[in-house]
Amino acid sequence: MAVERTLTDNPRLLVVAAELRQMIAARYPAATFELTRGDDPAGLYLIPTVDVADTEDVAEIISERMLQAQIDEGLPVYVFPVRPLARVLAERGASAGG
Secondary structure, three states, X not given: OXXXXXXXXXXXXXXXXXXXXXXXXXXXXXXXXXXXXXXXXXXXXXXXXXXXXXXHHHHHHHHHHHHXXXXXXXXXXXXXXXXXXXXXXXXXXXXXXX
């Protein structure tokens, strides 16, 4: 199944991605988002950049809804939270110094 075809054939996929984005933004208003197609696994990727110590905190907010979309609705939508590069580099520098 081509991801491009899935996106055009099933607008529900974009609706669910918007729901997931809203859930994250409600908790982390400063988060930024990228929406892209991915290959491994094939699907629609929502990539929130959130300034948190552990991205698992972000995943917990949306995990139930994302799994519902994947399993019950058959929608290939995935969320991969990342931290800002500046925070990662600052933490790396702090751990290297001490």
